Amino acid sequence: MIDWYSVGFGALWILGLGLVTAALSFANYLASQQKRRFRQALEIPACQIMIDLGLVFFCLGLAGGVSAVWERLLWTFLALIFALQTWQARKKSKA
Amino acid sequence: MRGWRLVGVIILCLAATFFVAAVFLLCQSRGGYIALALTLPVLVIIELPRRWRWYTLIALVVLAIVLGFLVATHWEAVRIWVTGSNLAADPALSLNTLEGRLEIWSRAIYGIQDFPFTGMGMNTFRKVVPVLYPLFTISPDIDIGHAHNEFLQAALDLGIPGIIAFLALYIGAFWMLADIWKATRHPFLNTERWSLITRTLAIGLGGGLLAHLLYGLTDAVSLGAKPGVLFWILLGLIVGLHRQAQAHWVVGDSNIPAAGTEKGLGE
Numbered sequence: 001m002i003d004w005y006s007v008g009f010g011a012l013w014i015l016g017l018g019l020v021t022a023a024l025s026f027a028n029y030l031a032s033q034q035k036r037r038f039r040q041a042l043e044i045p046a047c048q049i050m051i052d053l054g055l056v057f058f059c060l061g062l063a064g065g066v067s068a069v070w071e072r073l074l075w076t077f078l079a080l081i082f083a084l085q086t087w088q089a090r091k092k093s094k095a
Numbered sequence: 096m097r098g099w100r101l102v103g104v105i106i107l108c109l110a111a112t113f114f115v116a117a118v119f120l121l122c123q124s125r126g127g128y129i130a131l132a133l134t135l136p137v138l139v140i141i142e143l144p145r146r147w148r149w150y151t152l153i154a155l156v157v158l159a160i161v162l163g164f165l166v167a168t169h170w171e172a173v174r175i176w177v178t179g180s181n182l183a184a185d186p187a188l189s190l191n192t193l194e195g196r197l198e199i200w201s202r203a204i205y206g207i208q209d210f211p212f213t214g215m216g217m218n219t220f221r222k223v224v225p226v227l228y229p230l231f232t233i234s235p236d237i238d239i240g241h242a243h244n245e246f247l248q249a250a251l252d253l254g255i256p257g258i259i260a261f262l263a264l265y266i267g268a269f270w271m272l273a274d275i276w277k278a279t280r281h282p283f284l285n286t287e288r289w290s291l292i293t294r295t296l297a298i299g300l301g302g303g304l305l306a307h308l309l310y311g312l313t314d315a316v317s318l319g320a321k322p323g324v325l326f327w328i329l330l331g332l333i334v335g336l337h338r339q340a341q342a343h344w345v346v347g348d349s350n351i352p353a354a355g356t357e358k359g360l361g362e
Contacts, residue, residue: 001198002197002201014259017262018259018260018261018262019262021262022262022266022270026267029267050270
């Protein structure tokens with residue numbers, strides 16, 4: 001009755017965009033609270049990690065949702081790049 | 096806060112807790128019971144020291160595996176016990192609505208596929224479903240007010256942009272709570288009295304939000320519905336607490352990093 005496969009991958013890219021929206025929204029809130037520029041607030045590691053992680057989910061969700069092999073490979077490649085960026089941002093925040 | 100004021104606050108808190116507990120038991124919501132059963136261990140684990148946290152987590156995982164194994168191997172007996180006894184008449188304990196929920200969720204997904212950008216409009220699900228996506232296992236006389244899943248309902252009401260914003264609200268609220276939690280563990284702030292109060296408030300609000308999220312997986316309070324205001328109050332309290340805590344930690348000590356800074360609380 002329910003195609004759980006497409007629901008799962010659909011939920012993944014929607015969650016990814018949710019993470020990105022939350023990061024942008026939080027950066028905007030911090031910028032207004034601390035009288036900083038939006039760009040500066042966006043540079044904090046927490047926002048960077050959240051945006052990169054959101055993009056990983058977004059790319060994985062789309063990779064699972066497309067039918068052509070080359071599209072799937074492309075989205076997976078992008079997901080890997082963003083995963084690498086997430087890891088780097090995490091490492092930077094711990095340093 | 097001293098003397099009779101403290102006693103008054105404690106009595107008020109206990110009275111409110113008993114009132115909410117009574118309402119909770121009488122409402123007979125399975126989603127609510129499951130949400131409470133999952134949220135309470137999470138709150139306990141968060142409060143425990145780091146070493147005990149891992150032991151407790153491992154014990155809970157082992158318990159869940161054992162329970163899952165027992166239920167899976169004796170599923171038929173469990174089903175007969177629940178549906179073939181007087182408990183089946185109790186709407187909180189019967190299993191016969193699961194099929195109905197699956198059917199409603201499938202109709203909700205059709206609705207989202209047909210109206211992805213704008214949704215079908217707030218609170219129109221009950222009118223649209225009988226016309227466009229009639230149900231087979233549920234009588235048309237029964238009014239299906241919502242999709243029995245908060246996230247599907249948000250997508251139906253407001254479209255996919257709406258569900259993205261709704262998810263962002265949840266994520267942002269949990270983020271703020273994590274920020275507050277980290278701040279209260281900061282060595283400079285931990286010595287102060289407000290730390291304990293703020294921690295208690297943060298864990299209470301976080302538990303409420305988590306329970307609401309878990310409840311929302313199998314049931315829903317529609318975004319436009321009157322009781323929905325409680326969810327917005329919860330979000331408002333979280334933001335208020337974050338702003339108050341932020342003002343405290345920014346003004347308090349120059350050594351304490353401000354929220355969201357590179358070395359600080361937004362990490």
